[in-house]
Amino acid sequence: MEKLSDEKLLEHYGWTMECESPLEISHTDGSRASNTPARLMVACLKEEYEEEMEELRRKNSKVISPDEIVLEDQIPEFVIEAVNNLLKKKFMGGEAYILQNEIIAEALSLCPDSEITRQQIFKNKWMDFEPLFEKNGWSVRYDKPGYNESYEANFTFKKKNK
Numbered sequence: 001m002e003k004l005s006d007e008k009l010l011e012h013y014g015w016t017m018e019c020e021s022p023l024e025i026s027h028t029d030g031s032r033a034s035n036t037p038a039r040l041m042v043a044c045l046k047e048e049y050e051e052e053m054e055e056l057r058r059k060n061s062k063v064i065s066p067d068e069i070v071l072e073d074q075i076p077e078f079v080i081e082a083v084n085n086l087l088k089k090k091f092m093g094g095e096a097y098i099l100q101n102e103i104i105a106e107a108l109s110l111c112p113d114s115e116i117t118r119q120q121i122f123k124n125k126w127m128d129f130e131p132l133f134e135k136n137g138w139s140v141r142y143d144k145p146g147y148n149e150s151y152e153a154n155f156t157f158k159k160k161n162k
C-alpha cells in the first residue's frame with residue numbers, strides 16, 4: 001500500500017491542511033476542524049484509505065499465467081550477456097554447442113558483483129534461461145550426464161523452424 005503523508009491523505013479526500021500546530025483543516029465543502037477533531041478526522045481518513053487499498057488489492061488479486069511471469073526480471077543481465085557472447089562465438093552450421101561450465105565462467109567474468117558464486121547461480125536458477133531464448137527464435141536443448149555417464153552438461157542452440 002502506498003504510504004501517504006497526512007497532508008497528501010487529507011488532499012486525497014478533499015481536505016486542506018491549513019496549519020500543522022495546532023492542526024487545522026478545511027474541506028472543499030466549507031467544513032473545518034481543528035485540534036482534536038482534526039486529529040480524529042485524519043485517523044478516520046487513514047482507516048478509510050487502508051480499507052480502500054485493501055479492497056483494491058483484493059480486486060486486483062488473481063492467479064497469474066505462465067505467460068505473465070517475466071523471466072527477464074529473474075535472470076540477471078550478465079547471464080544473458082554470457083550466453084549471447086558464447087552464441088556469437090560458437091554459432092556455426094545452424095547451431096551452437098555450449099558447455100554449461102563455459103556459460104558459468106563467462107557469466108562470472110561479466111558479473112558486476114565479485115561475491116557471486118557458481119553455487120548462487122544454481123541456487124537462484126539463473127541457468128534456467130531456455131524459455132527466454134526460445135521466445136526469441138531459438139530451440140534450446142539441455143543435456144546433462146545421467147548415472148554412469150561422464151560428459152559435461154551442455155546446451156545446444158538451433159534456429160527455430162517457422
